Amino acid sequence: MTSTLPTQTIAPPRTWSPVLFDLDGTIVDSASDITTSLTHMFTEMGLEAPAEEVLRSYVGPPLLDSLRMTAGFTDAEAWEALNVYRDHYGEHVLRSPVFPGVGHVIERLHAAGVPVALATSKPESMARAVLDHHDLSRYFTVIAGASDDEELSTKADVVAEALRRLEDLDIDTANAVMIGDRGYDTLGALANGVPTILVEWGYGGPDEAGDAIATVHSTDQLRNLLLG
Numbered sequence: 001m002t003s004t005l006p007t008q009t010i011a012p013p014r015t016w017s018p019v020l021f022d023l024d025g026t027i028v029d030s031a032s033d034i035t036t037s038l039t040h041m042f043t044e045m046g047l048e049a050p051a052e053e054v055l056r057s058y059v060g061p062p063l064l065d066s067l068r069m070t071a072g073f074t075d076a077e078a079w080e081a082l083n084v085y086r087d088h089y090g091e092h093v094l095r096s097p098v099f100p101g102v103g104h105v106i107e108r109l110h111a112a113g114v115p116v117a118l119a120t121s122k123p124e125s126m127a128r129a130v131l132d133h134h135d136l137s138r139y140f141t142v143i144a145g146a147s148d149d150e151e152l153s154t155k156a157d158v159v160a161e162a163l164r165r166l167e168d169l170d171i172d173t174a175n176a177v178m179i180g181d182r183g184y185d186t187l188g189a190l191a192n193g194v195p196t197i198l199v200e201w202g203y204g205g206p207d208e209a210g211d212a213i214a215t216v217h218s219t220d221q222l223r224n225l226l227l228g
Contacts, residue, residue, distance in 0.1 A: 098136070121158060
């Protein structure tokens, strides 16, 4: 379901480079595939699956943390559930479509010489498979995601890792910007001194837009904001 984030006015135009993208809810429309696998996971754990709106709250933040804090699982239960989820979701991850127009924005950024990076809490190996499947990996200078052992999982840590890899390639990150759909993206980027532009086609709500520098309702708006 498309959210209704209030459109804000961005500060005077500037050159944003590099551009960091979230994956779920920003590049790919994965919510239904994720919630289907979550429903399977709860059932396999012998529990009744929460309502759809609760399941959607799991999309974005590290799942292991959500299983502990939202579902109330112990550490052992959370890891068992995570493995059940990954086994099921791994069979469906490539089904999620790219949001219309997003691939074109990424391609345009690449063509303009703007470094593009992925910063997602999804496991990096899985995120790379998604981008490969949609023929988007070639436009990304860096692909950063969570580690399989969840040692690297928070958005703040993943953004920091993406920036570190960009800097290792001698790319100036002083004017970096994050493109995401949830307040979780904004907070993780801000922890690294990076502003965020939120997209309305994702899974966030109006209450998540407060710390973003702008929200956009279309990929044309996003392209114009980034490239003029």
